[in-house]
Structures are given as C-alpha cells and as structure tokens.
Amino acid sequence: MMRLVKYKKNDNIVLNVEDVMKKILIFILIFAIPVFFYTQSSFVISGRVTLNGKGVPNVNVLIYSIDNYYSDMKSENQKVEISTKTNSFGGYHFDLKPGKFGIKCDYSPPVAVSEELFVIGPERFELKDKEIANLNFKIVNSWEYIKFNAKILSEIPETVSTVNYKWGKVPIFSEDECKLKAKLFLETLKKEEKKDILNGSSLGIPLKAYDMQGNTVFYQFPITNLDIRIGYIGIHAIGIKPKELNLFNYPSITLQELNEKIVYFKNKNLLMDNKSEIIKKKTALKLDIDPNELMFKKILSLGPDSFSFYMVFNKFPGEEDIIVDMNDYTILSSEKSKEQIQDESEARYTLRYITDMKSDG
Secondary structure, three states: OOOOOOOOOOOOOOOOHHHHHHHHHHHHHHHHHHHHHHHHOOEEEEEEEEEOOEEOOOOEEEEEEOOOOOOOOOOOOOOOEEEEEOOOOOEEEEEEOOEEEEEEEEOOOOOOOOOOEEEEOOOEEEEOOOOEOOOOEEEEEHHHHHHHOHHHHHHOOOOOOEEEEOOEEEEEOOHHHHHHHHHHHHHHHHHHOOOOOOOOOEEOOOEEEEOOOOOEEEEEEEEEEOOEEEEEEEEEOEOOOOEOOOOEEOOOOOHHHHHHOHHHHHOOOOOHHHHHHHHHHHHHHHHOOOHHHEEEEEEEEOOOOOOOEEEEEEEOOOOOEEEEEOOOOOEHHHHOOHHHHHHHHHHHHHHHHHHHHHHOO
16 A cells, blocks of 8 residues: 655654545545435425315416526526426425426416406425425406506606506506507508508507596507508507507508599598497487487597497586497496496506516516
C-alpha cells in the first residue's frame, strides 16, 4: 500500500493516504447520503372538486412544473405535465417530488346547464418536505367567479381609462382607439379580399351603442367607398383591448358592380339603427299601442358579443324606457328591472375582462 511521504507538524503528526480516504468516506456517509435520500423523496398532494358542496367525479386535474426542481424522466428544462381524474367522491391525488407547480381543474358539464359554470381554486403551490392536502376546487356560477377573482380589477393601472362597474373598474377605450383597431382590421380585409370592392375605402362616422350608465361601449364604423356606405366594422370598447369579434360586413362585389348598383347602396342604411322602424312596430303590437307613441332613443350593448344589442324606445308622454332585444324582439324591460339588467350587463363585461386576463397569464 502506498504511503504518504512524511509531513511533520510540531515534529509529532504523520498522516497517510489511508487515513485521509477514511475521513473523506465518513464525511460522505454522514452528509451526502441523507441529501441523496431527501432529493429522491416524493410527497402526496390531494384535494377535492365540488359543486354545491357535493363531490364531482371524472373531472380532469392537471399538474405542471413551473421551475427546474421537478425530478422526472423528462429533461431538466422541459415542461412536465401529468393529469388524473377525480374519483366518485370528487377526490384526487398526485405523488410528486419537491418543486414549484401550477395546477388546473378542467370541468365540462356532462349535460346542458341553464347557466355558465366556472372553476375556482388554487393555481400554484410549492411542495417542500411534507404532503399538501385540501387543494380544493369549487364549480361556481359567473357571479361567484367574478367575486372570487375581483382582485384582478384592482390591479388595473391608474393611467388606464375605466368605467366603474359593480365589482370594480373595467378598462374602456376611446373612439380614436377603437377607430385605430377598425382601420387595422380594414387593412387586413383589403389584403384578403380578392375583388377590389375595398380598394380606396375608408371609415365613416360611427354609430354608438351604450351601457346602462351611458358609457359608449361599442362603435359601428361604416365602411365607405365612392362616397356611399358599403359595409361596417363593429368594435367593442370594453376589455383588455378593443375587439372586432367578427362584427363586420361588406358586399363581395367589384367596384364596377358597385357603380352599377350605386342607387341601391345610396338608399340603404347598413348600420344597426336601420331596424328601428321594424322593431318599433313589433313592440307597439305587443304593447297594443300606436307605433307613433314610441320614439327611438338609443342602442344598448349589454355584453361583449354580437347577441347583446338592444333598442331603447321612449313611450309618450315621458314614461319608462322600453328596452327591446334586437335579435328576437322580446321586451326585456317587461321581464326585468332596470337594476337587474344593469347588474347582469356589468357582470358579463366584467367576466369577459377577468377571463381574458387569466387566459393571457
């Protein structure tokens, strides 16, 4: 066995290679092995998915890593995802090694339901050296979902223009900002249109639609060409940004064909207020009154979609406003109070803002 050349300290200490190796080995046994076993440990995380207090079976729960601490067969920098389904009592569990994780519950009702449902619960957690229980999810209606996520509304910068709705402030964009969005969309349409109907077209003065507070929440910009209206682009003004939401239309013809039909287009109103006379007559018939007793007042946009437009009439002399659905002509103000209509409308806009913010991360 090789021996270490003598090294003297105070002329009485002599070390050799065997002594050094033994001490290193002891150090490894004392300190390294516990660390090895610790890093190999896994722990249980668990929870439950409920609806109205009852467990919901067969709901998919997904776990994904959000750092590099997840120890698995995947490569260190690869995002790891694992999923499971809840049992008959709505319960689920995972065996995980320590790390930081995101968690998501995907729920789709097995049958048609009367109202839209959402999931609330944890979004992230950190697993250290012991199990985590009660990572629970609840399936709720839109009102509860808004209330649970209302803190998002308080995070809007003060520099952003907002409207004050029931649960907090929601961003609203000006006519100029919405027109810019419409212009960009029109340029896209020009590139996609194979015929030349949009060549040289521009946007005219918009028709405005309002919320129950009187804020302008929707603009319908007419597309003009050859000094006449040939179509429109609709822009919603409330949300994380102005949105067109497929609210646009224009004829698929050439400029030559437009010239040939110039009289037809000059006498045609393509914007939403063109239905005022028809809706007035239908409303008067339902109320059993003379149509002349109704005066068109304005258009409401009560939600961030194309099915939320209502026409407001005033009945002489000075009675309450009559709010009529522009899609099926039902009289909304006969079914619900003004307060109910406003609450539901503000909930829809607030819900869209919250869901868009969460989907954007």
